[in-house]
Amino acid sequence: MMRTQSSTTCGSHRALSQFCSFILFGFLATTTVCEPDYPSLDWYHPQVDLLAQLQSRLTGSPNHTTFVNHLESQLQSLGLQVNSDVFQFAYNQAPQSPPQIQLNGQTIPASFYIPYSGNTDAVGVTGTLVNVINPALSSPDWSRANGSIAVLNITNPGTDGAKNLAVWPGSPAWGTLPGVPASAANIYVHNLTDAARLGVKGVIYAWQNLTLANAYGQYGPFKIxxxxxxxVQVAGSVSQQIVAAANQGSTVTLTSTGQLFPNGTTRTLWTIVEGTERKNESVIISTHTDGSNVVEENGHLALLAKARELKASPPKRTTILVFLTGHLHTSGFTDKGRVMARWLSDHQDLWNGTNGNGYKALFGSCVEHLGAVQWKEDVANDLYYPTGRLDPEVIYAATEELASLFQSNWRGATPDTIRATNPLKTTAEQGGEGLPFLWSQIPEISLVTAPSWLLKIWPEDFNQTQLMDIPAAKRQVDSFLRIWEAVDILPQSGFGKLNYTRNL
Known part of the structure; x- marks a missing residue:
């Protein structure tokens, strides 16, 4: 894989920043402050409609390329110079028809294929089903399925938030959170190259405690x-059917007709708006552009809103907007588990201030999964349905000072619940592409809400706009804009001291 870098009247947002400065330093503001010119709801609708039209934007796919080109055009229309990091990688095109299992003359649709596992021709591969039940993280005994098709259990555990997600003072504790199947697959699906080496013809992962409707289209793992x-993966009654067939030594034919292209191409975009006063101090705001649906990923909405603001009123600190590629195929671009780590490694002059040269990053933000609505599973009755509520926001603040700044400025998806999660004390490392900021000792505030359908590719006839509450997304974007304006004038001591010692 290669990379190349090819008063009462408000005329700007500075009025708001001036007001914020009073708040930051504990003064009472008596000056009338106008509401900033944040994007209206009318601005959001065509943006979301485009995402719904494109549906999935898998890394390097035609839909993803179209979307990246669209973002580039949007930034250029604002007069911003757009930089590109161009990557070549081995791109595995999704099967042109749904993967299938033939069992006893019956066609059984698989819930989905395992991304970047392997492909068959139209005839498929045939073999005896062999149970290799292995809920543990160690490598399965693939030799048991030599010349056969292996069947493995896989589970979708939830998270005990109170135990595993620490929060900053003033924030309500977390409750229990449902699992995200594709993220679970990142943990449990591994060592398939060993299976191929040991003569296994194919693999079927049988989900436990997961409904058929939720299992459909789950794009995971996405780090192999x-x-x-x-x-392939199956769920619900199909899981039971496949496991029973394996116990009986039945023969099946597995078909998954993708295609591998060794020279796929994709791009990360980034733009720099130089500061007017503290140009050697940088603020980095990021998201990723590849995704599985209208919410995964829509973080670009916040960055485009910020780009409009930066063009109208340049910042005091240099601000860098980064639109990452590779999130849904992380291993094709880095071995660190997050593609933002690759960008930071490739562009150290923009953040680490080595030997006093270049920029020193004082703050970072990653925006992911705006306005996500909540769906709920009833596994006992194999039902999956929207609750009519918003999925709980997951927002990380890296220092106590930034947690306080967040709590003062955030009026997000659910304004009555303002919760700042402490990434220094969680049992597992922070989710999403904001984590590399911590690895690089850059204080951050990042959003990475995680509904159970986050990595799900929905049926083509499903209207994906119903996955996103646009007014809630606007509240989140407006809140980020307030935070980023406050950050622009924050004294260095206001960011707090970050000492992050964990790594992958």
């Missing part, structure tokens, strides 16, 4: 390179 062996 091409494995060379076809693998």
């Amino acid at each position: 390179n091409y494995q060379g062996i076809p693998a």
